[in-house]
Amino acid sequence: xxxxxxxxxxxxxxFFHVGTARTxxxxxxxxxxxxxxxxxxxxxxxxxRDREEWVDGIVDALDWLGLSPDEPPVRQSQFAPxxxxxxQRLFDAGALYGCxxxxxxxxxxxxxxxxxxxxxxxxxRGLARGPGVALRFRVQDEGxxxxxxxxLGDVEFPNDAIEDFVVVRSNGTVLxxxxxxxxxxxxxxTHVIRGPEHLAxxxxxxxxxAALDHVExxxxxxxxxxxxxxxxNEQRKKLSKRRDPVSLESYRDQGYLADAIVNxxxxxxxSPRGDEEKVDRATLVAQFALEDVNHAPAFFDVAKLTxxxxxxxxxxxxxxxxxxxxxxxxxxxxxxxxxGQAPPWPPERFDEAVFRSIAPLVQERVATLGEVAPMVxxxxxxxxxxxxxxxxxxxxxxxxxxxxxxDALATLATADFDAAALxxxxxxxxxxxxxxxxxxQAPVRVAVTGRxxxxxxxxxxxxxxxxxxxxRVAAALRDAG
RNA sequence: GCCCCCAUCGUCCAGCGGCCAAGGACGCCGCCCUUUCAAGGCGGUAACACGGGUUCGAAUCCCGUUGGGGGUGCCA
Numbered sequence: 125x126x127x128x129x130x131x132x133x134x135x136x137x138x139f140f141h142v143g144t145a146r147t148x149x150x151x152x153x154x155x156x157x158x159x160x161x162x163x164x165x166x167x168x169x170x171x172x173r174d175r176e177e178w179v180d181g182i183v184d185a186l187d188w189l190g191l192s193p194d195e196p197p198v199r200q201s202q203f204a205p206x207x208x209x210x211x212q213r214l215f216d217a218g219a220l221y222g223c224x225x226x227x228x229x230x231x232x233x234x235x236x237x238x239x240x241x242x243x244x245x246x247x248x249r250g251l252a253r254g255p256g257v258a259l260r261f262r263v264q265d266e267g268x269x270x271x272x273x274x275x276l277g278d279v280e281f282p283n284d285a286i287e288d289f290v291v292v293r294s295n296g297t298v299l300x301x302x303x304x305x306x307x308x309x310x311x312x313x314t315h316v317i318r319g320p321e322h323l324a325x326x327x328x329x330x331x332x333x334a335a336l337d338h339v340e341x342x343x344x345x346x347x348x349x350x351x352x353x354x355x356x357n358e359q360r361k362k363l364s365k366r367r368d369p370v371s372l373e374s375y376r377d378q379g380y381l382a383d384a385i386v387n388x389x390x391x392x393x394x395s396p397r398g399d400e401e402k403v404d405r406a407t408l409v410a411q412f413a414l415e416d417v418n419h420a421p422a423f424f425d426v427a428k429l430t431x432x433x434x435x436x437x438x439x440x441x442x443x444x445x446x447x448x449x450x451x452x453x454x455x456x457x458x459x460x461x462x463x464g465q466a467p468p469w470p471p472e473r474f475d476e477a478v479f480r481s482i483a484p485l486v487q488e489r490v491a492t493l494g495e496v497a498p499m500v501x502x503x504x505x506x507x508x509x510x511x512x513x514x515x516x517x518x519x520x521x522x523x524x525x526x527x528x529x530x531d532a533l534a535t536l537a538t539a540d541f542d543a544a545a546l547x548x549x550x551x552x553x554x555x556x557x558x559x560x561x562x563x564x565q566a567p568v569r570v571a572v573t574g575r576x577x578x579x580x581x582x583x584x585x586x587x588x589x590x591x592x593x594x595x596r597v598a599a600a601l602r603d604a605g
Numbered sequence: 606g607c608c609c610c611c612a613u614c615g616u617c618c619a620g621c622g623g624c625c626a627a628g629g630a631c632g633c634c635g636c637c638c639u640u641u642c643a644a645g646g647c648g649g650u651a652a653c654a655c656g657g658g659u660u661c662g663a664a665u666c667c668c669g670u671u672g673g674g675g676g677u678g679c680c681a
Contacts, residue, residue: 134681135680167681169680223679226679227679238606239606239607240606240677241607241677258679259679260679276609276610279609279610281609282608285607285608285609285677286677289678290678290679291679293679295679297679299678299681300680300681303681304681319675320609320610320675320676321675321676321681322676322681323609323675323676324608324609324675324676324677325676325681351610353610353611354610354611354674354675356674358616360673360674361673361674362674362675388617391618391630392617392618393618395619395629396618397619398619399619399628399629400630401617401618401629402630418611418618419611419612420611420612420674421610421611421673421674421675422618423617425631427616427631427632428616428617428630428631428632429631430631431631431632432631434643438644485643488643488644488645489642489643490643491643499642550640551640560640562639562640562641563640564640565640565641566640566641568640569640569641570641575641575642576642577642577643578641578642579642579643580640580641580642581641582640
């Protein structure tokens with residue numbers, strides 16, 4: 125095929141929906157594969173809802189995902205004159221007719237007939253355009269309209285099941301079916317790859333396109349359609365912004381990596397060849413084909429995303445990992461940082477070198493970057509955070525804990541403070557109290573880190589240093605009761 | 606109601622008539638490793654919705670049933 129031109133056409137709603145991200149990805153992969161152009165058109169028809177910063181949000185989200193459009197974003201509103209002109213031509217040619225029926229009037233006429241939709245009441249009334257008069261498309265009474273969907277194959281819509289739909293509001297503005305088509309033609313879009321909520325629009329747009337071909341000076345390109353499967357929640361319902369976590373920004377805030385999200389999204393309705401699901405973008409691009417995309421809805425499984433994200437985190441080299449953690453552990457003013465997730469310690473207490481030392485141990489223990497700060501907070505807080513449950517279990521209600529702590533406190537006064545030596549110390553202390561290391565380290569861990577789980581203890585102690593470790597052990601001993 | 610889409614392990618996919626007593630991944634369970642927790646290694650659990658065809662042969666093709674979902678707006 126020639127170089128395809130595709131687009132995504134999100135409306136600025138305040139956040140970037142993961143479903144939009146998935147659709148964007150499939151569009152993007154398709155064009156990367158075939159050397160075409162991936163475009164962004166902001167669907168800003170509803171002026172009341174349009175906000176400039178929301179547009180920026182869309183652009184930022186795409187950039188972050190690495191799915192930047194190949195041309196500057198365009199706005200649907202800029203095509204408004206073209207919408208009106210197309211509508212007028214269709215009206216002049218008789219493809220559209222005026223209708224002043226109210227919803228109530230239509231329903232009243234249909235009452236008891238068992239029929240729904242529009243009854244064609246105004247079809248031959250010859251109403252002129254004007255205030256209070258909407259324009260409807262005269263749909264063929266018979267025959268079928270076939271949508272040659274690249275993914276679904278031929279989908280047939282009986283024309284008699286499609287009512288004479290409104291194309292132009294009574295206030296003169298043009299509705300989605302036409303405006304969207306006019307925009308796509310103006311942008312020379314070759315493939316409209318979108319979600320299944322738009323499938324029912326396809327036959328209408330095909331009808332409009334055919335009608336337009338009759339009234340325009342030149343025959344414009346009618347894009348091919350491709351319907352990607354719906355993204356659903358555990359209830360198998362379309363992802364809802366109210367009940368489901370669908371904002372891409374929230375995933376970014378939690379510390380999901382763009383590459384992991386892209387990889388995961390690609391797996392929803394499609395899969396790379398072979399047994400390996402974790403694949404880089406080059407592989408995605410090389411193997412992606414619309415024809416291979418599934419038809420069935422896919423559940424957006426965060427658990428799987430999280431696992432994949434952990435793998436991507438572990439794949440980072442140390443410097444990259446540390447850099448990736450920065451917004452969560454030491455955010456730079458003016459740069460992006462996760463919303464509502466300031467580090468739990470005072471900024472001045474953060475120690476770059478200490479973090480660097482603990483980083484490799486943290487890297488293999490987190491699945492998201494948001495988990496990093498809570499895991500290392502004891503290193504940068506004045507006093508360790510104290511988990512009451514852990515303290516009670518490992519110290520207060522542990523008969524041998526006080527003795528172990530006291531022994532450790534004494535022994536630590538002279539021990540070398542490197543991980544290996546500290547390991548040996550705790551083994552020794554344990555032996556003196558007839559405790560295995562796993563038991564002996566427990567109270568010390570809680571005393572030093574405040575919790576019963578966390579990074580390896582001896583490395584952590586070495587980083588804290590003798591004085592601080594002994595201070596914390598002494599404090600725990602004092603509080604043991 | 607009407608139109609349309611869909612149907613393989615709990616989940617995401619592989620399978621596109623014989624290589625399938627159905628494969629991978631996530632999850633879950635167990636074991637190993639082990640200073641906690643992870644990670645990692647090993648093993649296990651678990652599916653072709655149902656009924657008819659077509660065919661020498663069906664998870665794969667056709668029809669129906671059932672079940673899910675999407676759409677049915679002077680929203681996009």
